[in-house]
Amino acid sequence: xxxxxxxxxxxxxxxxxxxxxxxxxxxxxxxxxxxxxxxxxxxxxxxxxxxxxxxxxxxxxxxxxxxxxxxxxxxxxxxxxxxxxxxxxxxxxxxxxxxxxxxxxxxxxxxxxxxxxxxxxxxxxxxxx
Amino acid sequence: xxxxxxxxxxxxxxxxxxxxxxxxxxxxxxxxxxxxxxxxxxxxxxxxxxxxxxxxxxxxxxxxxxxxxxxxxxxxxxxxxxxxxxxxxxxxxxxxxxxxxxxxxxxxxxxxxxxxxxxxxxxxxxxxxxxxxxxxxxxxxxxxxxxxxxxxxxxxxxxxxxxxxxxxxxxxxxxxxxxxxxxxxxxxxxxxxxxxxxxxxxxxxxxxxxxxxxxxxxxxxxxxxxxxxxxxxxxxxxxxxxxxxxxxxxxxxxxxxxxxxxxxxxxxxxxxxxxxxxxxxxxxxxxxxxxxxxxxxxxxxxxxxxxxxxxxxxxxxxxxxxxxxxxxxxxxxxxxxxxxxxxxxxxxxxxxxxxxxxxxxxxxxxxxxxxxxxxxxxxxxxxxxxxxxxxxxxxxxxxxxxxxxxxxxxxxxxxxxxxxxxxxxxxxxxxxxxxxxxxxxxxxxxxxxxxxxxxxxxxxxxxxxxxxxxxxxxxxxxxxxxxxxxxxxxxxxxxxxxxxxxxxxxxxxxxxxxxxxxxxxxxxxxxxxxxxxxxxxxxxxxxxxxxxxxxxxxxxxxxxx
Numbered sequence: 005x006x007x008x009x010x011x012x013x014x015x016x017x018x019x020x021x022x023x024x025x026x027x028x029x030x031x032x033x034x035x036x037x038x039x040x041x042x043x044x045x046x047x048x049x050x051x052x053x054x055x056x057x058x059x060x061x062x063x064x065x066x067x068x069x070x071x072x073x074x075x076x077x078x079x080x081x082x083x084x085x086x087x088x089x090x091x092x093x094x095x096x097x098x099x100x101x102x103x104x105x106x107x108x109x110x111x112x113x114x115x116x117x118x119x120x121x122x123x124x125x126x127x128x129x130x131x132x133x
Numbered sequence: 134x135x136x137x138x139x140x141x142x143x144x145x146x147x148x149x150x151x152x153x154x155x156x157x158x159x160x161x162x163x164x165x166x167x168x169x170x171x172x173x174x175x176x177x178x179x180x181x182x183x184x185x186x187x188x189x190x191x192x193x194x195x196x197x198x199x200x201x202x203x204x205x206x207x208x209x210x211x212x213x214x215x216x217x218x219x220x221x222x223x224x225x226x227x228x229x230x231x232x233x234x235x236x237x238x239x240x241x242x243x244x245x246x247x248x249x250x251x252x253x254x255x256x257x258x259x260x261x262x263x264x265x266x267x268x269x270x271x272x273x274x275x276x277x278x279x280x281x282x283x284x285x286x287x288x289x290x291x292x293x294x295x296x297x298x299x300x301x302x303x304x305x306x307x308x309x310x311x312x313x314x315x316x317x318x319x320x321x322x323x324x325x326x327x328x329x330x331x332x333x334x335x336x337x338x339x340x341x342x343x344x345x346x347x348x349x350x351x352x353x354x355x356x357x358x359x360x361x362x363x364x365x366x367x368x369x370x371x372x373x374x375x376x377x378x379x380x381x382x383x384x385x386x387x388x389x390x391x392x393x394x395x396x397x398x399x400x401x402x403x404x405x406x407x408x409x410x411x412x413x414x415x416x417x418x419x420x421x422x423x424x425x426x427x428x429x430x431x432x433x434x435x436x437x438x439x440x441x442x443x444x445x446x447x448x449x450x451x452x453x454x455x456x457x458x459x460x461x462x463x464x465x466x467x468x469x470x471x472x473x474x475x476x477x478x479x480x481x482x483x484x485x486x487x488x489x490x491x492x493x494x495x496x497x498x499x500x501x502x503x504x505x506x507x508x509x510x511x512x513x514x515x516x517x518x519x520x521x522x523x524x525x526x527x528x529x530x531x532x533x534x535x536x537x538x539x540x541x542x543x544x545x546x547x548x549x550x551x552x553x554x555x556x557x558x559x560x561x562x563x564x565x566x567x568x569x570x571x572x573x574x575x576x577x578x579x580x581x582x583x584x585x586x587x588x589x590x591x592x593x594x595x596x597x598x599x600x601x602x603x604x605x606x607x608x609x610x611x612x613x614x615x616x617x618x619x620x621x622x623x624x625x626x627x628x629x630x631x632x633x634x635x636x637x638x639x640x641x642x643x644x645x646x647x648x649x650x651x652x653x654x655x656x657x658x659x660x661x662x663x664x665x666x667x668x669x670x671x672x673x674x675x676x677x678x679x680x681x682x683x684x685x686x687x688x689x690x691x692x693x694x
Contacts, residue, residue, distance in 0.1 A: 049180055049263065051303025055380045058300055063415065079164065079181055086299035098172075109160055112153040114293045116420035117300070123420075124149045124293065125427050132426060 005073075008103055010090040014069055015039045021073075024052040028059050035066040043089075045074035054087045061088035061118035078102035082109050086117050142275065142512060143204045144289045144434045146254040153296065154251045157258060161185045162244035169241065184264065184302070186257025187243055191564050196220075196238045196246060197260040202270035202288040202312075203231035203515040203522075207502040210513060212253040214498035220246045225498070227483060227491040229555055229606060230309070231269050231515040232260055236562055258296060263304045263391075265295035265376070269311045271319040272516035275437055276478050276524040278470045282331050282339055284314035286432045287368060290423065294369050301376045305383035306391035308376070309348075321517065323347045323356045323638040324609060326393045327375060329368075340364050343371060345405065346397030349603035353640050354394045357402040359409060366428065367413075370421040374413035378405070438510040438525055443475025447529040462584050463535055463546035471525065479509070479523040479534055480516065481543040482553065486582035488542070489571045490556045491519030500541040508534050518555055520548065550587040551595060551661070552578040555606055559599030559616065560623075566599035568616025568623035573597055573653050580654045581661075590661055593674040596631070609633045611675040612660060613641040614653065625653050629660070629686060630678050644687050652694050659693040660686050 019040035022028065035041075041060060043053040053072065060066040071091040072084055078099050084092065085106055092103070116123045122130075146154075161181070168178040182188075186197040198213065205213075213233055217225045220242045221235040228234055238246060250256055260267055268288040275283050291310060295301070301308075313320040314331040322328025328344035341363040347356025363371055382400075384390045397405050454461045468477040481501060484490050493501070501521055505513045508530045514522035521543070526534055538544035547553050554577060557563065559570030574597055581587055596610030600617075607613035609631040617624050624647035631641030648656050661674070663686050668677045678686065 048177070049303050050385060051301070052381060052385075054300045054303065055377050058377075077177065079177075082297070083299040083302055110153060110156050110297065112149045112156070114153075114296050115298055115300075125424070126420075127149065128147070128430065129424055129426055132430070 005093050005095050008092045008100055028056045035064045038068050040069045042071045042073055045076055048075040048077055057087040057089055081106035086119050088118050141206045142438045154256050158247045158251055165244050180262060184259055184262040186260035188261060190562055194238045194240055196235045196257060198233045198257045199260050199267040200231050200233060200515050201267060201292050202285040203272050205513045207506040207511045209253045209255060210498050210502040214495040216246050216249050218495045224492055224494040227515050227519050229517050231517055232267060263306050264302050265308045268292055269320055271313045271315055272514040272522050273319060273478055276471050277315055278472050279315045279317050281333055282314045283435050284312040286435050287312050289431055301380060304380055305385045321633040324349055328356050334362050346394040348392055348394045349606055349608045351389055351601040353608040355638050359406055366423040367417055370417045371413055373421055374409050377412055378408045440473040440476055442473055443527055445475050445528060449529055449532050453532045459546055459584060460535055462588050466546050466550060467548045475528050477526050477528055479526045480548045481521040481538050482545040482547055483520050484547060484553050485542045485545045487575050487579045490554050490574050497541050504534060504537050546584050547587055549592045551581045551590050551593045552587060554595045556597040557599050557604035565602055567618035568599050570597045570599040570605055570616060576654050577657055591673055608640045617647055623650050627656055632675055644683060645691060648694060655693055656690050659690045663689045
């Protein structure tokens with residue numbers, strides 16, 4: 005299993021690994037202390053960790069590393085990145101190259117998320133003003 | 134290459150929408166290449182192709198093309214005809230979800246077919262898979278007399294928000310949203326995962342009733358009210374909260390218990406409401422709140438065509454009505470009142486006697502596109518009853534429109550009648566089906582082909598599904614027919630009393646043991662005879678059934694077999 009990290013110099017402890025059925029909000033203020041949270045995808049098609057990621061980033065303001073593990077494939081990358089993941093464990097050939105391309109695969113996004121990209125609705129509003 | 138899009142009275146893509154669809158085609162082209170080279174296994178490829186509308190069916194790949202809120206321009210319909218000719222066998226099938234299915238697509242052609250669609254601002258994104266599907270609406274939207282507000286404005290807002298939603302692309306199961314803007318619901322909002330009904334409250338404000346957990350399939354349920362009145366600008370925040378609760382807590386251990394209706398049923402609507410409202414409270418004032426300018430900019434694009442009011446009487450119409458009985462019947466069943474005086478909404482029946490419901494050849498699609506261009510402001514709708522709608526026809530043009538539609542085979546005066554049957558593709562195409570649906574529909578259609586008799590029988594909705602997944606909506610048919618497989622024999626279970634009219638949404642009750650395929654026509658005939666003998670003044674089939682109950686129908690039907 006290869007590990008792809010956005011910033012390999014960052015500390016990886018203290019860390020916590022969660023099951024995708026855990027209530028991330030129970031971490032509460034604890035997240036400020038954590039440097040790494042690992043969320044799991046038992047199956048490619050089990051998308052619970054996307055909601056966990058958004059709650060960690062958006063609701064709890066978690067700033068550390070957020071890692072996806074399990075059934076992590078390159079075709080999920082645009083979604084994973086938008087939900088705030090910034091490190092990935094995957095054994096799929098070509099994953100690293102796909103990671104480089106993933107952010108530019110779609111120049112347009114419709115949803116506001118915690119990745120900081122401006123959704124189309126905001127761009128349109130700005131162009132009208 | 135892109136075509137120039139003519140002016141329409143519905144949403145126009147801008148450069149952002151076009152960029153997204155083009156990038157999606159490029160992404161899928163790469164995924165198909167990786168599949169063909171063996172880099173992706175079928176197991177890995179399946180969820181990717183499904184979210185681009187590509188199914189692997191019994192005989193070939195099937196491409197399901199999204200027709201958002203059932204609205205099409207003549208130019209778009211012509212492009213669909215082109216695609217059917219070039220990449221398929223020259224015909225397509227309009228579905229109960231206002232989509233178009235092509236049944237004979239080759240995998241290596243699929244990216245080119247999607248690129249061709251993109252030329253007219255169309256796509257097949259999210260027409261399958263466990264995510265938010267193409268949003269459906271009232272097929273009379275923008276023309277109906279009883280409309281409070283055009284629901285398509287909100288469908289488009291939801292379409293954009295749900296397209297490639299990063300959090301909700303791997304839900305427990307598929308998620309269908311329908312929106313109606315009329316008190317007379319024509320979008321079946323109570324049998325969707327989420328149904329939205331625009332209504333005006335006592336303060337005169339328009340908002341949504343949010344209905345959750347309806348659905349057909351193997352566990353049919355009528356949706357429950359989650360929120361009585363939701364301010365319009367809070368729609369996306371409320372939907373995001375609802376979907377988040379479903380994504381986190383919806384069951385994933387059993388495919389058949391994974392829809393939101395099961396979650397709502399198991400935890401109860403009160404607990405569901407509590408969870409959704411708690412989540413909603415956190416995000417309601419955030420980035421999902423819709424700015425008035427955003428709503429207005431989209432609403433403007435749905436501004437109705439500038440129709441000049443005309444005289445409602447037409448000598449030409451009157452003359453032809455007296456001369457031709459079929460035209461008179463067609464006026465009664467296939468035209469509906471328009472909000473502008475002197476106009477009508479015309480339904481082109483895709484159910485000529487004996488034909489597979491909802492099928493149209495490329496030539497017929499081109500023909501309907503011509504008619505729309507000549508006489509309906511270049512616009513069309515696809516109805517969930519698998520017909521095509523010409524929304525803006527001047528009354529004096531009705532004779533021309535009827536003749537032109539009849540020439541194409543779409544002028545049958547049977548809308549809402551016994552031969553206006555909804556049927557799923559069934560075992561002739563579908564990998565899930567247990568029994569055939571189309572041949573059963575065709576036999577019933579042939580048996581009741583006589584138009585005067587159909588009009589005497591009156592409004593009667595027959596809906597046929599080839600398996601318990603209920604794509605033919607048999608649960609809500611006045612007469613519902615469900616194909617089942619008993620030890621390799623196709624049998625049909627008959628139910629009565631289903632309905633989707635608003636306020637009366639009801640699920641049918643099974644009459645008794647399933648009947649053999651060659652007995653279905655006799656069975657339906659005996660049900661109709663019972664009704665004709667027992668009906669009271671002005672009663673439709675389903676009204677008589679409600680009044681007298683199942684027993685007389687049951688006795689007659691099983692006695693006749």
